[in-house]
Amino acid sequence: MANARQLKKFSGEFEMRRGGFLTDPTLAYETWGELNKRRDNAVLIFTGLSPSAHATSSPADPAPGWWEEIVGPSRPIDTREYFVICVNSLGSCYGSTGPASIDPLTGDIYRLNFPVLTLDDVATGAKVVIDALGIDTLYALVGPSMGGMTALSFAVQYPGIARSLMLISTASRSQPYAIALRSLQREIIRRDPEWKNGEYEPDAGPMDGMRLARKLGMITYRSGKEWKQRFGRERIAGERATGDPFAIDFEVEAYLEHHAQKFTGEFDANCYLYLSRASDLFDLAEHGGTVTGALKKIVTDRILVIGVVSDFLFTIEQQRELAADFEAAGKSASLIELDSMQGHDSFLVDMDRFRPVLSRFFAGDWAAVSAKN
Amino acid sequence: MANARQLKKFSGEFEMRRGGFLTDPTLAYETWGELNKRRDNAVLIFTGLSPSAHATSSPADPAPGWWEEIVGPSRPIDTREYFVICVNSLGSCYGSTGPASIDPLTGDIYRLNFPVLTLDDVATGAKVVIDALGIDTLYALVGPSMGGMTALSFAVQYPGIARSLMLISTASRSQPYAIALRSLQREIIRRDPEWKNGEYEPDAGPMDGMRLARKLGMITYRSGKEWKQRFGRERIAGERATGDPFAIDFEVEAYLEHHAQKFTGEFDANCYLYLSRASDLFDLAEHGGTVTGALKKIVTDRILVIGVVSDFLFTIEQQRELAADFEAAGKSASLIELDSMQGHDSFLVDMDRFRPVLSRFFAGDWAAVSAKN
Numbered sequence: 119m120a121n122a123r124q125l126k127k128f129s130g131e132f133e134m135r136r137g138g139f140l141t142d143p144t145l146a147y148e149t150w151g152e153l154n155k156r157r158d159n160a161v162l163i164f165t166g167l168s169p170s171a172h173a174t175s176s177p178a179d180p181a182p183g184w185w186e187e188i189v190g191p192s193r194p195i196d197t198r199e200y201f202v203i204c205v206n207s208l209g210s211c212y213g214s215t216g217p218a219s220i221d222p223l224t225g226d227i228y229r230l231n232f233p234v235l236t237l238d239d240v241a242t243g244a245k246v247v248i249d250a251l252g253i254d255t256l257y258a259l260v261g262p263s264m265g266g267m268t269a270l271s272f273a274v275q276y277p278g279i280a281r282s283l284m285l286i287s288t289a290s291r292s293q294p295y296a297i298a299l300r301s302l303q304r305e306i307i308r309r310d311p312e313w314k315n316g317e318y319e320p321d322a323g324p325m326d327g328m329r330l331a332r333k334l335g336m337i338t339y340r341s342g343k344e345w346k347q348r349f350g351r352e353r354i355a356g357e358r359a360t361g362d363p364f365a366i367d368f369e370v371e372a373y374l375e376h377h378a379q380k381f382t383g384e385f386d387a388n389c390y391l392y393l394s395r396a397s398d399l400f401d402l403a404e405h406g407g408t409v410t411g412a413l414k415k416i417v418t419d420r421i422l423v424i425g426v427v428s429d430f431l432f433t434i435e436q437q438r439e440l441a442a443d444f445e446a447a448g449k450s451a452s453l454i455e456l457d458s459m460q461g462h463d464s465f466l467v468d469m470d471r472f473r474p475v476l477s478r479f480f481a482g483d484w485a486a487v488s489a490k491n
Numbered sequence: 492m493a494n495a496r497q498l499k500k501f502s503g504e505f506e507m508r509r510g511g512f513l514t515d516p517t518l519a520y521e522t523w524g525e526l527n528k529r530r531d532n533a534v535l536i537f538t539g540l541s542p543s544a545h546a547t548s549s550p551a552d553p554a555p556g557w558w559e560e561i562v563g564p565s566r567p568i569d570t571r572e573y574f575v576i577c578v579n580s581l582g583s584c585y586g587s588t589g590p591a592s593i594d595p596l597t598g599d600i601y602r603l604n605f606p607v608l609t610l611d612d613v614a615t616g617a618k619v620v621i622d623a624l625g626i627d628t629l630y631a632l633v634g635p636s637m638g639g640m641t642a643l644s645f646a647v648q649y650p651g652i653a654r655s656l657m658l659i660s661t662a663s664r665s666q667p668y669a670i671a672l673r674s675l676q677r678e679i680i681r682r683d684p685e686w687k688n689g690e691y692e693p694d695a696g697p698m699d700g701m702r703l704a705r706k707l708g709m710i711t712y713r714s715g716k717e718w719k720q721r722f723g724r725e726r727i728a729g730e731r732a733t734g735d736p737f738a739i740d741f742e743v744e745a746y747l748e749h750h751a752q753k754f755t756g757e758f759d760a761n762c763y764l765y766l767s768r769a770s771d772l773f774d775l776a777e778h779g780g781t782v783t784g785a786l787k788k789i790v791t792d793r794i795l796v797i798g799v800v801s802d803f804l805f806t807i808e809q810q811r812e813l814a815a816d817f818e819a820a821g822k823s824a825s826l827i828e829l830d831s832m833q834g835h836d837s838f839l840v841d842m843d844r845f846r847p848v849l850s851r852f853f854a855g856d857w858a859a860v861s862a863k864n
Contacts, residue, residue, distance in 0.1 A: 337671050
């Protein structure tokens with residue numbers, strides 16, 4: 119049975135790691151496939167910063183998901199074999215409680231009264247969901263980008279649940295270059311007069327700020343090599359607007375504008391700010407003195423770290439470091455370095471390279487997965 | 492004799508490459524050292540986007556220059572030996588005519604009525620200066636970053652004047668990744684309500700936009716590796732401002748804020764927009780059908796291309812391509828790849844690596860310069 123979005127209401131006070139609590143928060147999630155009788159075929163997927171729980175289409179919700187080519191029948195994460203769960207992050211705006219939700223204690227939208235969000239809270243939110251589903255073993259825990267950080271937090275907080283761990287283009291702690299970029303994105307949003315210190319109306323908000331922050335995001339998610347091949351110095355078709363010396367001129371500018379406009383209005387600005395800062399705050403070392411100390415707490419059979427050489431937001435060096443830290447913690451981890459040219463976004467677009475790696479992993483072909491590729 | 496800033500007024504209509512003209516424009520420049528009797532020891536330096544002509548200090552202007560450690564007595568570009576000229580780019584705001592200047596035809600500030608600016612115009616502006624100085628041979632033409640693009644334009648437009656050419660972290664044509672970043676910087680500035688479609692008063696302007704654009708610039712001028720070593724996840728000293736969940740928290744954020752504030756108010760926003768777009772528009776191929784076709788026009792004895800492996804704005808691949816294009820054009824060019832970790836800004840800060848290369852070049856030690864380093 120394929121399901122559209124479902125909601126799990128957590129009853130009571132959900133305590134936040136940095137203080138404060140949420141009253142009766144909701145966690146939105148989707149599932150695909152069936153839990154088997156041994157209840158051991160569940161796969162939990164954490165998302166990057168902006169996607170919803172809609173990882174792939176289903177009869178109940180035929181819209182393409184954010185990982186459409188990876189999750190589904192006969193796809194690398196095969197929903198005929200696995201019971202796949204994707205959770206909308208706590209703090210997001212696609213069904214889970216976040217800064218755009220109403221605080222039942224006050225009847226007002228949380229906005230900046232939402233407590234400080236961490237990825238530890240996001241991981242705990244997912245634990246609420248799998249508990250409600252009666253799942254105490256995961257075949258695999260999968261996380262790309264911010265979702266990989268969340269997966270690391272989950273694996274450290276709840277050791278032994280996930281029998282395997284797949285971490286894609288992620289980090290054990292945020293580094294200053296990524297922090298600087300996210301900090302600038304947040305400031306671009308906050309400097310938009312329409313942000314109104316977070317007090318914008320639900321149907322309004324800092325559209326311009328979100329659009330520009332998204333452009334910066336897109337630039338940092340891709341690579342110069344890709345764009346050189348794709349756009350070169352092509353100009354847009356048709357005449358430039360007259361009288362505006364700074365109108366869009368190059369194809370690459372039109373591409374950014376098109377994609378940034380699609381994003382604007384979809385994602386709530388305050389939710390974006392909270393999740394962005396949660397990414398900055400993430401440091402696995404808080405769970406064990408050092409990253410290695412924290413990784414020692416993880417109990418799992420298989421660990422796979424996948425990195426992309428052209429990713430400069432979550433660099434290949436960070437993936438190597440993460441794999442090495444696992445080894446230092448006494449855990450065997452395989453590292454796969456992919457030569458994709460789409461930078462950080464490769465896991466969303468370079469299916470030719472990602473599909474076979476994920477297929478081998480989910481077919482249980484461990485020898486092939488860990489072989490030097 | 493060391494001189495403080497001097498001004499050369501071009502009398503008449505200065506025709507701009509993309510149409511329009513400037514009436515009696517001024518070119519600001521500084522010189523250091525003495526022109527020798529053979530008038531063959533002049534070195535012309537073009538700047539990056541934002542510096543003034545003040546490359547180094549002098550008795551007449553003791554403020555440190557933007558290339559203080561490179562230019563001066565006993566420094567790599569030795570002003571006891573060379574007559575060094577640095578020109579403030581046409582379109583800038585440090586003495587040369589630009590969008591912040593008054594149009595003598597109207598008595599009003601040019602603002603967006605300034606004609607489209609290209610780096611070809613900037614190169615031609617420098618030609619006005621050296622003509623006025625009675626110089627028809629340059630020992631060397633030197634350009635880092637945008638200055639390298641300007642130097643290429645100069646060498647193609649005025650072949651045979653420069654006997655040697657030093658191009659640092661530059662490009663023969665702007666690539667889409669750099670265009671995207673500069674386009675976003677411009678949009679950040681233009682979206683600041685204080686920009687007022689360019690009609691801000693001389694003592695006002697889009698301070699916030701300039702500050703944020705500068706932060707983006709700084710991020711793209713440096714490297715993640717450097718910042719990881721330099722800042723790690725250090726937090727700022729002292730308490731964070733209460734009640735602001737997005738106040739500055741990490742050292743890297745404080746660093747960006749400090750440097751961006753220094754820049755804001757110094758550089759005119761409209762001038763920044765024009766020079767930024769001039770960089771995007773730069774394509775040497777316009778001078779010869781292809782880049783190689785244009786490079787064939789250059790007449791010079793020595794060509795040195797210097798690149799930095801950690802530069803992702805003007806990548807090492809672009810420097811290799813430029814050197815290869817020179818070879819394809821039948822010109823012998825040496826390529827030096829430096830392992831600096833400060834990214835695009837390395838030529839301003841990694842003196843340990845740049846000083847010896849420039850010293851050998853200006854000592855005429857060609858064998859050492861072109862030896863594989």
